Amino acid sequence: MLKRHDLLNEVEAQGIRLTTQRRVLIETIQEATSHLDAASLLDLARKRDPNIDRATVYRTIELLKRLGMIDELDLMHLNGEKHYYEVKTQKDHLHLACFHCGAIEEFASPTFERLKREIGAKNDFDIQVMRLEVGGVCRSCAAKRKKHLQ
Amino acid sequence: MLKRHDLLNEVEAQGIRLTTQRRVLIETIQEATSHLDAASLLDLARKRDPNIDRATVYRTIELLKRLGMIDELDLMHLNGEKHYYEVKTQKDHLHLACFHCGAIEEFASPTFERLKREIGAKNDFDIQVMRLEVGGVCRSCAAKRKKHLQ
DNA sequence: ACTGTATTGCGAACCAGTCGCAACTAGACC
DNA sequence: GGTCTAGTTGCGACTGGTTCGCAATACAGT
Secondary structure: OOEEOOOHHHHHHOOOOOOOOHHHHHHHHHHHHEEEHHHHHHHHHHHHHOOOHHHHHHHHHHHHOOOOOOOEEEHHHHHOOEEEEEEEOOOEEEEEEEEEOOOEEEEOOOOOOOOHHHHHHHHEEEEEEEEEEEEEEEEHHHHHHHHHHO | OOOEHHHHHHHHHHHOOOHHHHHHHHHHHOOOOEEHHHHHHHHHHHHHHHOOHHHHHHHHHHHHHOOOOEEEEOHOOOOOOEEEEOEEOOOEEEEEEEEOOOEEEOOOHHHHHHHHHHHHHHHHHHEEEEEEEEEEEEEEHHHHHHHHHO
């Protein structure tokens, strides 16, 4: 598992006002075991504090994104146009989305790191976010397909 | 400039019904000099044939995407949640989006190609689409910023 | 505890994209 | 060239995700 940032501490360290809602939302994102969209984040957060509003969810996401603490993903829009969020990890990684079963795999590699350095250097570009998403057919779906064709 | 596919020929070769609307839309995408979203594509296409409908634009985009002839981009959502489209090029390339001036740079590199092969091989994943977007501050905006701080 | 400012909840609004359905048309066959 | 029909289109209504304006509220500094 890739090491994640500790949101609550970092937000506090930035001198940002810590409201109950923000605390709850941040804890929810931090402890999530899968990629959350805004609606699921709202649902989960409401289990801890039922009075959280949709708008606050979006505003908090916006805040954390601006602070560079979470990343926004599309996951190839496998399920509509919504976005998914994850706590930024120490190392960048990419997402593989299977068009058949919807599984998401994560993948970090030195080549990806190297590409990042190269992009920054060659274009003289100050990289803040980097999002690599790959869509296709995963190992097990390819196997199933092959079987069916025989 | 990266070499683009010839959409009209390829669509025809696939035995897909070529309606006036599709022809116009395909020509418009093909000749576009910048990344088009659905609304701009509609506007441009209407200059050639005023009777094209929004729904047809979306349906044609869907078709070309399914055929793997165009790629869908977010361009870091610099201007809202809409999507942008571009004709697939021979070589994959990535997009650098500047959060300050909104400029989009394109970048192709052997390391990117290599990463693609590596992803396919290491995960045993059949790659159909690959989207790498980078957000940050471009060379000239960084220079301007530095100047202001002095 | 008091105060000022940032944040919240609410509901309405927004925007990109989708859908159902009747009318139309490309292109295959004669 | 005319006929036929499956595939495509235009229309308008709708959806789902996200944003906004504003009055009420709550954090953090004194």
